[in-house]
Amino acid sequence: MKAVELENIFKSYPIKKTSVQVVDDVSFSVDDGELFGLIGPDGAGKTSIFRILTTLLLADKGNAKVLGYDVVKDWKSIRNIIGYMPGRFSLYQDLTVEENLEFFATIFNTTIRENYKLVEDIYKQLEPFKTRRAGKLSGGMKQKLALSCALIHKPKVLFLDEPTTGVDPVSRKEFWEMLKRLKSQGITILVSTPYMDEAKLCDRIALIQNGKILKIDTPQNIMDSFDKNLFAVRSENMFKLLNDLRTFNNTESCFAFGEFHHLTLKDNDINISDLEKYIAQSGHLNATIKIIKPEIEDCFMQLMK
Amino acid sequence: MKQLLTFVKKEFHHILRDKRSMLVLIGLPIVQLLIFGFAITNEVRNTNIAVLDNSKDETTQIIITKIESSQYFDIDRTISTSDQIEKAFKTGKIKVAVIFQQNFQEELAHFNKAQLQIIADATDPNQATTLTNYISSIVVDYQNQVNQQNKLPYTINTETRMLYNPQLKGAYTSVPGVMGMILLLISAMMTSIAIVKEKELGTMEILLVSPMKPRLVVVSKVIPYFIISLINVATILILSVFVLGLPIQGSLLLLIGSTVIYIFCALSLGLLISTITDTQQAAMLISLLGLMLPVVMLSGYAFPIANMPVILQVLSTIVPAKWYIIIVKGVMIKGIDITQIWKELLILVIMTVIFLSISIKRFKIRL
Amino acid sequence: MLITEKEIVIKTDKLTKKFGDFVAASEITFEVFKGEIFGFLGANGAGKTTAMKMLIGISNPSSGNAQVAGYDIYKQTEQIKKSIGYMSQKFSLYEDLTIKENIQLFGGIYGLSDKEIKSKSEELITKLGLNTEADKLVASLPLGWKQKLAFSIAIFHQPKIVFLDEPTGGVDPITRRQFWDMIYEASHNGITIFVTTHYMDEAEYCDRVSIMVDGVIKALDSPENLKKQFNAKSMDEVFLMLARGAKRGE
Numbered sequence: 001m002k003a004v005e006l007e008n009i010f011k012s013y014p015i016k017k018t019s020v021q022v023v024d025d026v027s028f029s030v031d032d033g034e035l036f037g038l039i040g041p042d043g044a045g046k047t048s049i050f051r052i053l054t055t056l057l058l059a060d061k062g063n064a065k066v067l068g069y070d071v072v073k074d075w076k077s078i079r080n081i082i083g084y085m086p087g088r089f090s091l092y093q094d095l096t097v098e099e100n101l102e103f104f105a106t107i108f109n110t111t112i113r114e115n116y117k118l119v120e121d122i123y124k125q126l127e128p129f130k131t132r133r134a135g136k137l138s139g140g141m142k143q144k145l146a147l148s149c150a151l152i153h154k155p156k157v158l159f160l161d162e163p164t165t166g167v168d169p170v171s172r173k174e175f176w177e178m179l180k181r182l183k184s185q186g187i188t189i190l191v192s193t194p195y196m197d198e199a200k201l202c203d204r205i206a207l208i209q210n211g212k213i214l215k216i217d218t219p220q221n222i223m224d225s226f227d228k229n230l231f232a233v234r235s236e237n238m239f240k241l242l243n244d245l246r247t248f249n250n251t252e253s254c255f256a257f258g259e260f261h262h263l264t265l266k267d268n269d270i271n272i273s274d275l276e277k278y279i280a281q282s283g284h285l286n287a288t289i290k291i292i293k294p295e296i297e298d299c300f301m302q303l304m305k
Numbered sequence: 306m307k308q309l310l311t312f313v314k315k316e317f318h319h320i321l322r323d324k325r326s327m328l329v330l331i332g333l334p335i336v337q338l339l340i341f342g343f344a345i346t347n348e349v350r351n352t353n354i355a356v357l358d359n360s361k362d363e364t365t366q367i368i369i370t371k372i373e374s375s376q377y378f379d380i381d382r383t384i385s386t387s388d389q390i391e392k393a394f395k396t397g398k399i400k401v402a403v404i405f406q407q408n409f410q411e412e413l414a415h416f417n418k419a420q421l422q423i424i425a426d427a428t429d430p431n432q433a434t435t436l437t438n439y440i441s442s443i444v445v446d447y448q449n450q451v452n453q454q455n456k457l458p459y460t461i462n463t464e465t466r467m468l469y470n471p472q473l474k475g476a477y478t479s480v481p482g483v484m485g486m487i488l489l490l491i492s493a494m495m496t497s498i499a500i501v502k503e504k505e506l507g508t509m510e511i512l513l514v515s516p517m518k519p520r521l522v523v524v525s526k527v528i529p530y531f532i533i534s535l536i537n538v539a540t541i542l543i544l545s546v547f548v549l550g551l552p553i554q555g556s557l558l559l560l561i562g563s564t565v566i567y568i569f570c571a572l573s574l575g576l577l578i579s580t581i582t583d584t585q586q587a588a589m590l591i592s593l594l595g596l597m598l599p600v601v602m603l604s605g606y607a608f609p610i611a612n613m614p615v616i617l618q619v620l621s622t623i624v625p626a627k628w629y630i631i632i633v634k635g636v637m638i639k640g641i642d643i644t645q646i647w648k649e650l651l652i653l654v655i656m657t658v659i660f661l662s663i664s665i666k667r668f669k670i671r672l
Numbered sequence: 673m674l675i676t677e678k679e680i681v682i683k684t685d686k687l688t689k690k691f692g693d694f695v696a697a698s699e700i701t702f703e704v705f706k707g708e709i710f711g712f713l714g715a716n717g718a719g720k721t722t723a724m725k726m727l728i729g730i731s732n733p734s735s736g737n738a739q740v741a742g743y744d745i746y747k748q749t750e751q752i753k754k755s756i757g758y759m760s761q762k763f764s765l766y767e768d769l770t771i772k773e774n775i776q777l778f779g780g781i782y783g784l785s786d787k788e789i790k791s792k793s794e795e796l797i798t799k800l801g802l803n804t805e806a807d808k809l810v811a812s813l814p815l816g817w818k819q820k821l822a823f824s825i826a827i828f829h830q831p832k833i834v835f836l837d838e839p840t841g842g843v844d845p846i847t848r849r850q851f852w853d854m855i856y857e858a859s860h861n862g863i864t865i866f867v868t869t870h871y872m873d874e875a876e877y878c879d880r881v882s883i884m885v886d887g888v889i890k891a892l893d894s895p896e897n898l899k900k901q902f903n904a905k906s907m908d909e910v911f912l913m914l915a916r917g918a919k920r921g922e
Contacts, residue, residue, distance in 0.1 A: 015812065041844030042815045054514045056672045075670070076516075084514040090507035094322045095315065106311035107517040139716035149511075166841060168715040168870055169908060170915040194842045195871075209844065238877075239856045255849045258873035258906065259895065301845050 001068050003157050003188040004030040004053060009062035011048050011211075022048045023059070024211035030190055030204075035183045037202030038192040039296070045211040046192040047087055050161045053190070054084045066157055083155030085146050087162040093135030097126055097145055100134050101152060108153030118185065119148045122178055140171030147178065158182065160191040164198065176201045196297035207300050214303040219296055226294040226302065228252070228268055231275070232260035235284035244282040248275070255301065262298055308517050312525035316499070320529060330495065334487040334537045335544065341479035342549040352377060352436060354401040355384040355393055360409035368421075371443050372403065378439075394426055401425045401436045480545045481633035482606030485626035487541065488534055488564070489571045489600055494592035496530045496575030501588040510672065519670045527572050534568045545637075554640025560633065563646070566653050567629040573660035574625070580667040600626040628652050679706040681833055681864045682727065687736035689722050696722040698887040699736065704880075706832075709855060709865040711875045714884030715915040720868050721837070723884070727866075728835055729753055741832040754782065757826035757863075760837035764822030767811040771802055774810055775825060782829035796824055816847030820854060827858050834858065836867040840874065852877055872908040881907070883914050890914045 011023035023045045030036040038046045051057035052064055055075035064071045069078045091100050101123070105112050116123075122144050129137065134145060143163055150158060160179075164172040176198065183189055191202070199205045200219045207214040207222070215222055235241045242261055245254040252264045265275075272289060279287045294302075320326055356372070358365050373380050378401075384393055393399045406412065406420035413419040423440050425433035500523065503509040512522050538561070545551040553560065574596065582588040601607050603617060604626040610618055621627050628649040635641045643650070682704035689697040697719040704710045714720045725731035727740055729749030738745045741755040765774050775796060779789035797806045800820060810818060819839060826834050836855075840848045852874065859865050867878070875881050875895060882892040891898055891914060895907050904910045 018812075041847075042842035044844075051510075051672060056510060056513055058671060079514050080516045082514065084511060086507050086510045088507040090511055092315070092319070092506075092508060095318055099315070099318065103311055103315050104511070104515075107308050107512065107515045109308070109516055166716075166838070166870070168718075168915065169872055169911055170715050172870075173912065194844075196845060239860065242853075242856075255846070256852055256877060258876035297845050304844070304846055 001032070002029040002065070003032045003034065003067055004036075004190060005063075005065045006049070006053070007063045009049070009052060009064055010060045011045075011052065011057070012060060022211050023052070026062075026208075026211070026213055028206050028213065028216050030188060033183065033186055033188055035179060035189045035191070035201075035203045037199055037205040038190070038208055039194075039196060039199045039205050039300070040192075040208035041194050043210075044208045046208060047161055048211075049208075050084075050086075050159050050190070050192065054082060054159055055079060081156045083150040083153065083158045085150040085158075085160045085163055087165065089142050089146060091134045091142070091146055091149060094133060096131050096133055097137070098130045100145060101148055104149040105152045110153045112152065115152055115154045118154055118182075119151050121181060122151075123148050139167050140174070143167055143171065143175060144178075147175075151182070155187065157188045157190065160189065162192050162194065164193055164195060172198070196295070196300055199296040205296070207296075207303060209300075209304055214300070222296060222299050223294050226299050228264040228302075230292055230294045230298060231263040231265070231272075231289055232257070232292045233263055233275075233279070233287065233289050234260045235279065235287040237284065240282075241279070241284055241287075244279070244284070248278055250274070253301070253305075257295075257297070260292075262292075262294075264302070309521060309525050309528075312517075312522070313528050316526060316529040319499070320533075326495070330491055330533050331537075333490070334483070334541055337487060338480065338483045338541055338544055339548070341483055342545070351379050352401065353381050353399045354378045354403065354436075354440075355381050355390050355399045357385070357387060357390060357402065357404040359407045360405045362408075362410035364410040364413060364419075365405045368405075368444060368447055369403075371447060372440065375439070375443060390424070394424075397426075399426075400432070401440065403440060477551070477634075477638055478606070480541070480549065480551055481630045481637065482604070484538070484541055484564070484633055485567075485604055485606060485630045486597070486600050487537055488568055488629075489574075489596055489626060490592075491537060492530055492534050492568050492571035493575035493578065493596055494589065495533075496527055496572055497578035497582070497588040497592060498585050499530070500526050500576070500579035501582050501585050505584055513670065513672070519668065520665075523576065523668065527576070530575075531568060531572060534571075535565075538564050538568075551637065553637050555636035555642060559643055559646075560636045563629070563632045563636070563650055563653070566650060566657070567625065567632075570625050570629075570653050570657040570660065573657050573664060576664040577660050577667070580664050580669075599624045603627065604630050606630055623656075625653060625656050680704070681706050681742075682710075682738070682740050682866070684727070684738040685736055687723065687726060687738050688734050689719075689726060689731065690734040695887050697726070697884075700884075700889055702882060702889060702892055704833075704864060704866065706864055707859050707862045708880065709859050709867065709878045711878030711881035712866060712868045712884070713875055713881060713911060714868075718884040718915070719887040720884055722887075724835060724837065724866075724868070728756060728758055754829075755832045757829065757831040757834035758837075759822050759826040759834070759839055761819075761839060761841045765810045765818060765825070768809060770807050770809055771797065771813070771821060772806045774821070775828065778825045779828055784829060792828065796828065800824060816843050816850070819843055820847070820851060823851065823854055823858075827863055831863065833864040833866060836865065838868055838870060840869065840871060848874075872906065872911055875907040875911070883911060885914050885917065 006029070007027050009023055009026045010021070012019045012021045026045070026049060038049065040046055048057060052059050053066055053071060055071050055078050058072065066078050067081060071078060092103070095103065101112055126141060126144055126148065129141065134142065137145065147163065164175055167175065172195070179189055179191065202219065204216065204218050205222065206216040233241065233245060238256070238261070242254060242256060245251055245261060245263055250265045250267055250270055252266045254261055254263045276289060279289070320330065356369055358369065369380070372378050381393065381399055384390055384399070390402045394402070402424040404422040404424065409419045421444060423437050425437050427433040503512065513519060542553070546553060578588055578591050582591060603610070603621040603624045605621065606626070610621050610627070613621065632646050632649050635646050680703050684700050684702055686699040686701055687697065688695065688699055700723055712720055712724070722731070726733050726745060727738065729740070729745055729752040733745065740752045743751040743755070745752065766777070769777065772793060775793040776789055779793065797803055805813065810821070813821070823836070823839060840851055843851065855865055855867070869875065878895065880892065880894050881898060882889050884890065891910070893901065898910050899905070899907065902910045902913055904913065
């Protein structure tokens, strides 16, 4: 049995008199114990998919199941076995860290002590601030508390909607380390993120844009399926270089990627020396060109077109 | 059960930690009751009036003395002509003038009829009505005395209490009104805001995705406000009896019982509001405009319903506070029992059932 | 970037902000040059927002000095506000106004003449390719477009400096880069860019980067030099090395 299954899910919202298709024929499944990532920018439909799966929203069309339970018919059963962390920080700001955790433990019919082992790792970092109001915690700490609250009843499937949005790189890294540990305890995790670099930390990912799935596979397979040579180019004047590369007649796409510009060419078999010559002619000093392996972000951008 | 208790505890944390909501919940009822309870009595004390006695006989002197001896009027002796009266009204020196016709006593003796004119400054109509009522009541009081004397000539003239105790008059109308308003404010407005707050914060999402039954969530949200409403009923009643000197003529049990029904009615209204709004702001606006305004305007608390246009009279029947105020007035002041107010009670119960079933129907187990 | 002469547009000297006993920003000292893209990085709660609020003149420092666009941040906040632009992820545009109305509104706020607003807003709408959408509500635009429009409006009155607070959060990868193209262009035209971001690849696009940890600026240099200094392969590594040592969780 799959942990999560979606079959041809559609959902549209009326926005300013026009109907916007936020989920457009989405199908995928998540295996038991898998860490599955839904990767896409804001407005791609990630939150709607999460809400459909957590029984909060009814799809217009299609079927969805969580651990074999139908999201429409068996909503009560599903609510007993899943953990959910919505995108917005959704804890009681005027309750303390401990009061929040206790509260959520009770409404899930359990106690902190019963499942302490599961949240111990995360909650230990919060314990010094036990009596602090949740509203006074930092972004990273809030995420940890929210995760503890979503975990306290030992859910079989954990839904995390953009848990790392707006969180700094350090806290993000720590958060993903926590997810890895949870996965090792057999919890199925479905996570969404707009950060492409986090995709590699998932077992499998679905790239999503404008309500449509662009691709579903392991991060490695997706990166391997990039069908063009990808050049990383840099020189001393990166801004000029970007414009120059874009006007190169063989350029298919060129984007800034940190310290390099990533370039794909229309004619994949072009001799690299042509490119070198062009860059030199444009007056760039100390230019370097190398062929690199694509990142998920490269793949996403290629698929977006 | 543990879920419920924890939830209620959490709810009290929210309330106790927010000073503003505490103030509204506990402070407002007391302040309102005291303001409304004392306001009217202060207004009419020691009002300046002029008396133009064109008869100057025994009877007019007795009436004037009676007016003067009441603590509500001071007679301005410098005014002795009708011209002066007109001037005094214009400058605001006096609020009321009492004019006796010529030969007052004689007319009364011979024709059983005499003219006494009361002129009031009606720029403030409420005050003018109150003042003229006071004076009429003093005159009526004198008449009663005279009539009694006629039947039993040798009875010693005793001091009679006024029929309408002016000091209590303000509290008589304001206490039932304040109760109707405060309970609605706390039960309906605060409850709807508290529920909508969870939606706005996003915590409702987590609560819905928990095994806790959605209806239990609502019940737990409502309980604290029910308790606070009861506390407020107690403080209002204690204040009315011991500070404002209002009696509870009828059965206390009946009063509390019908109050509980009214609270349920208001709570279900609050629930209804929470099902149709998504922001605290909207919930507050609907509560204020949709509930408070009709309560003040149409419940008979500020303006008598009998004087309203027919449309408003019809509209006033759907305002729960109207029925509740009738009940409170009846039980507290007139001391009537359930046989005389069962209709009003039944209306409240029916309203509660209607509000509750609509909200249950509208309550969403999803977002 | 085009630095003809190194004109200083932001200069801070031991700028400090305390909230009670808590030192949110401690003795911050740095300079930003004209036309520079200055990356202002730090973990959540490191004090970035506090520092930025002082620089844009909406929060008074506890001690220290600073000049922004040549104006003193204690006495000349009004002049500062006129010579800067500001855009944040949270608030940038009025969703219930149309694109044209938003441009006109902000043009008016910054005291541009009606004529100027009219000609410049047409120019801007054409440049963004929004001619057919100009009379639509901002709410109907995709996020990426909103952010691009917000940036354009932030530099509409040609400020000396534009402050960008996490301008690209949640935006798709292509739009994110188009956004940076706009930043480059503005910098090229002499506008100084002061930007915070959580995307470490964006730190690489900056001329210089400062990294704040626990209220203190721990490092400040070009991305290249920082990588050398910390012997790291990427800015991501540099950042992690510095921020991992953070004591406070805000």
